[in-house]
Amino acid sequence: MANFGFFLAEAAGEAHATPTAFGMDATVWVSIAMLVFLGILVWKGVPGAIAAMLDKRIAEISKQLNEAEQLRLDAESLKAEYEAKLAAAAKEADDMRARAESEAETLVAKAKADATALIGRRKQMAEDRIAAAEATALTEVRTATAKAATAAAAALIAEKHDAMADKALVDQAIAGVAKG
Numbered sequence: 265m266a267n268f269g270f271f272l273a274e275a276a277g278e279a280h281a282t283p284t285a286f287g288m289d290a291t292v293w294v295s296i297a298m299l300v301f302l303g304i305l306v307w308k309g310v311p312g313a314i315a316a317m318l319d320k321r322i323a324e325i326s327k328q329l330n331e332a333e334q335l336r337l338d339a340e341s342l343k344a345e346y347e348a349k350l351a352a353a354a355k356e357a358d359d360m361r362a363r364a365e366s367e368a369e370t371l372v373a374k375a376k377a378d379a380t381a382l383i384g385r386r387k388q389m390a391e392d393r394i395a396a397a398e399a400t401a402l403t404e405v406r407t408a409t410a411k412a413a414t415a416a417a418a419a420l421i422a423e424k425h426d427a428m429a430d431k432a433l434v435d436q437a438i439a440g441v442a443k444g
Contacts, residue, residue, distance in 0.1 A: 282289050288296075305311065 285293065
């Protein structure tokens with residue numbers, strides 16, 4: 265019960281005795297322990313190790329930042345290169361379209377000229393065929409006319425020609441050969 269009274273006395277606001285060792289209270293002992301701990305850390309080189317670790321980490325972060333910056337520059341360079349390629353491809357596509365349009369116009373003009381020439385050749389061939397048919401028909405008409413005239417002449421000669429006329433023709437032919 266004596267201990268219980270101690271708590272009651274404390275609760276009532278009575279002052280109690282602060283423990284001490286070698287005339288120093290707990291705050292001083294904690295301070296000394298902290299100083300000894302910090303001294304051991306310094307003596308073992310912990311701050312240098314921490315600084316070296318932090319420097320290493322800073323160098324690593326700096327290296328990563330430099331790599332990131334280099335990657336960003338490479339990406340910008342690639343972007344610019346691909347934009348240039350895209351612009352060149354667009355220009356080439358425009359050039360190809362313009363050439364295709366020009367070639368199409370040329371082909372259309374050539375096709376029109378070829379069609380006109382073909383029509384002209386076909387017309388000329390038709391005219392030549394017509395002329396050949398006319399010439400053939402004319403020749404046939406002349407041949408038929410010549411045959412008819414020969415037949416008519418033969419009929420007339422046979423009708424009006426006698427032996428006396430034959431003798432006169434033979435004498436005339438002989439006289440022409442003798443002169444000649």
